[in-house]
Amino acid sequence: MATKKLYRSxxxxxxxxxxxxxxxxxxxxxxxxxxxxxxxxFTGVFPGALIYLxxxxxxxxNPGYEASETIxxxxxxxxxxxxxxxxxxxxxxxxxxxxxxxxSEMFNKERDWDxxxxxxx
Numbered sequence: 001m002a003t004k005k006l007y008r009s010x011x012x013x014x015x016x017x018x019x020x021x022x023x024x025x026x027x028x029x030x031x032x033x034x035x036x037x038x039x040x041x042f043t044g045v046f047p048g049a050l051i052y053l054x055x056x057x058x059x060x061x062n063p064g065y066e067a068s069e070t071i072x073x074x075x076x077x078x079x080x081x082x083x084x085x086x087x088x089x090x091x092x093x094x095x096x097x098x099x100x101x102x103x104s105e106m107f108n109k110e111r112d113w114d115x116x117x118x119x120x121x
Contacts, residue, residue, distance in 0.1 A: 007062040015056035 012019035022029040040048030
């Protein structure tokens with residue numbers, strides 16, 4: 001069984017250490033944050049905060065996030081995104097037509113009355 005590496009999470013509140021720990025062990029982030037907060041509080045703030053800061057400096061940021069971040073922050077040019085603007089507009093129009101068709105089928109009053117009539121027989 002392959003183990004996941006410990007990384008800081010970009011979705012974290014302060015440096016991403018607690019969220020990284022939670023993702024590493026497949027735990028919810030809020031209880032991990034609470035436990036870390038209580039440990040910092042009960043160790044006399046300074047030692048716990050120092051350990052947290054050291055963890056923030058030593059644990060690397062998730063490398064998968066940095067690559068995806070550059071795609072989303074630099075999507076002003078078509079070369080950096082996976083789809084061109086024209087392709088995205090065409091996909092949007094296709095999905096819009098599909099939703100409109102589904103809405104017309106759902107809210108078709110004649111179909112509704114036909115379905116009710118068929119159920120009554």
